[in-house]
Amino acid sequence: MKTVKTSLSVQQTARPAGFPTTDHFAFVEGPVPEPAPGTVLVENVLWSVDPYHREMMDGDFALNAPLEGRTIGRVLASRAPGTAEGDLVFHRQGWRTHAVVTPGADGADGARRLVPHEGVPLTAYLSILGGTGLTAYVALTRTLRLRAGDDLFVSAAAGGVGTAVGRIARLLGAGRIVGSAGSPAKVAHLTRNLGFDAAFDHHDGPVGELLAKAAPDGIDAYVDNVGGGHLEGAIEVLREYGRIAWVGAVGQYNTPGAPAAPRNLFDIVEKSLRLEGVLVRNHRDVRGEFEDFLVPHLQSGAVVPDTTVVEGFERIVDAFLGMLRGENVGKMLVAAPTAPSTVVG
Known part of the structure; x- marks a missing residue:
């Protein structure tokens, strides 16, 4: 076992009213935990910071306790059969440098050994894979039941889920794909590098008007990562029997009291639209199918993970706040300097 004396965790110290700041967090030092029988001690090497963390800050996260999050760790010591020192595992005890997890278990302390895929970078395992x-895959194949030729709109299209939706939708044979983003540079990235047919900066006017220009014949399906005015605009432009997969509402997380319901909500009835929320935890059984679908495209280079990687655990709060401000393109990740580039079997 590698000798490590102390660990660091990030803890939330207060509830934010609006946009969070560094004052809402504290780095806390403590001893490295000891693994019990059936568990492993991991040193985390790659962390995910996600929009849903902001929503959880309003009450789901306990104050003055280590935060949770998707993470990849390297096993330092194992007391679990089938998991060896040096293995890489996925688990949810992020926002800390070390954790004790249980391989094969469900729940907060469960861990899954990463299956190595030749040529697939480690960052893919916390982003598009x-x-x-x-x-993104569940939203497209289960919620929207996307058909070849369907015209699709994606909000926050330059973010982690948005870029994944664009790439996967193209592989599934989508027709016209339109995205919204928060800057001209991101708009250009969507059309030049990610295969979007059209994109617009949502700061340039009402979303409904901008979307109608980008998709003058309407859209069949919408993946909503923003809520609010984006949802209202999409309802305006959706054709009859259109479908909406509502993934998140990042546009409202930092605006307490903002109305979630669009003003044209009754048009869902008038157009016979279908709106359904997406919770990926309800579709864990789809993972094998998803990996079989996507891994060959990652290995061939047809799909490249879209990530913004910040180095150093000490910068995880800055990365999180930067993600909320839209400073990332693709998935925002934090990497330890010792993080490997790939998973080795």
């Missing part, structure tokens, strides 16, 4: 990509 991880929960982010699985969310």
Whole structure:
């Protein structure tokens, strides 16, 4: 076992009213935990910071306790059969440098050994091949039941889920794909690098008007990562019997009291639209199918993980706040300097 004396965790110290700041967090030092029988001690090497963390800050996260999050760790000591020192595992005890987890278990302390895929970078396992990509795949194949030729709109299209939706939808044979983003540079990235047919900066006007220009014949399906005005605009432009997969509402997380319901909600009835929320935890059984679908495209280079990687655990709060401000393109990740580039079997 590698000798490590102390560990660090990030803890939330207060509830934010609006946009969080560094004052809402504290880095806390403590002893490295000891693994019990059936568990392993891991040193975390790659962390995910996600929009849903902001929503959890309002009450789901306990104050003055280590935060949770999707993470990849390297096993330092194992007391669990089938898991060896040096293995890489996925678990949810993130926002800390070390954790004790239980291989094969469900729940907060459960861990899953990463299956190595030749040529697939480690960052893919927390982005397009991880929960982010699985969310996109579930939204498209289960919630929207996307058909070849369907025209699709994606909000926050330059973010983690948005970029994954764009790439996967193209592989599934989508027709016209339109995205919204928060800057001209991101708009250009969507059309030049990610295969979107059209994109717009949502700061340039009402979303409904901008979307109608980008998709003058309407859209069949919408993946909503923003809520609010984006949802209202999509309802305006959706054709009859259109479908909406509602993944998140990042546009409202930092605006307490903002109305979630669009003003044209009754148009869902008038157009016979279907709106359904997406919770990836309800579709864990789809993971094998998803990996079989996507891994060959990652190995061939047809799909490349879209990530913004910040180095150093000490910068995880800055990375999280930067993600909320839209400073990332693709999935925002934090990597330890010792993080490997790939998973080795």
